[in-house]
Amino acid sequence: MMPVILDDGIDLFPALNNDNPLKLINSKTYSSGVIELVYELN
Numbered sequence: 001m002m003p004v005i006l007d008d009g010i011d012l013f014p015a016l017n018n019d020n021p022l023k024l025i026n027s028k029t030y031s032s033g034v035i036e037l038v039y040e041l042n
Contacts, residue, residue, distance in 0.1 A: 026038040 021042040022039040023042040024037060025040050026036075028036040030036070
């Protein structure tokens with residue numbers, strides 16, 4: 001797993017102490033076996 005957080009410049013690290021429910025909105029499997037999962041804040 002290679003997590004990447006794309007954001008609008010808001011510092012997310014202090015928010016990691018909070019519950020931030022996520023909703024899976026897209027997934028893609030590549031021929032290399034890598035799986036891309038795209039979530040949004042619920």
